[in-house]
Amino acid sequence: MEKLELKTSVTVYENLAELTQDDTLLMNKAIEARTKAYAPYSKFKVGAAFLLENGEIILGNNQENAAYPSGMCAERVGVWKVSSEFPGIKIKKLAITAASENLTVNKPVGPCGGCRQTLSEYEINQKEPIEVLFMGEIGKIVKTTSLLSLLPFSFDSSYL
Numbered sequence: 581m582e583k584l585e586l587k588t589s590v591t592v593y594e595n596l597a598e599l600t601q602d603d604t605l606l607m608n609k610a611i612e613a614r615t616k617a618y619a620p621y622s623k624f625k626v627g628a629a630f631l632l633e634n635g636e637i638i639l640g641n642n643q644e645n646a647a648y649p650s651g652m653c654a655e656r657v658g659v660w661k662v663s664s665e666f667p668g669i670k671i672k673k674l675a676i677t678a679a680s681e682n683l684t685v686n687k688p689v690g691p692c693g694g695c696r697q698t699l700s701e702y703e704i705n706q707k708e709p710i711e712v713l714f715m716g717e718i719g720k721i722v723k724t725t726s727l728l729s730l731l732p733f734s735f736d737s738s739y740l
Contacts, residue, residue: 612639696731
């Protein structure tokens, strides 16, 4: 029997003031996107901001529907916008933030499983890591150097 040990490395910042100027700008764009989310059912708003290699910043936010849960997450809204408007342009970095109308979200909120799977395909296809920063409404911010560090044993087209 082979035994594998998985390790991942993240950097945890106490608040926005500890981020670099570029990371602060990207997270502020994600916060801006979050304020425009359409989440009348869950009251949980998520914003995402993608920094592309050409310097463009693309925003996404969650979009709910009365046929709950047929809405879409902020990360997938954003990454599909990147793919449709900037095909072939690499994603360098992603910032994610979440807030609730029901309570203060004071711990980092990473992408859900479906978003991790979707985003991993973009990282694998572009053959370069995508840095990911994520936070709640306030408090600590987690930064990874690669989306795949959030999804060990990822599934990709090599299995098909």
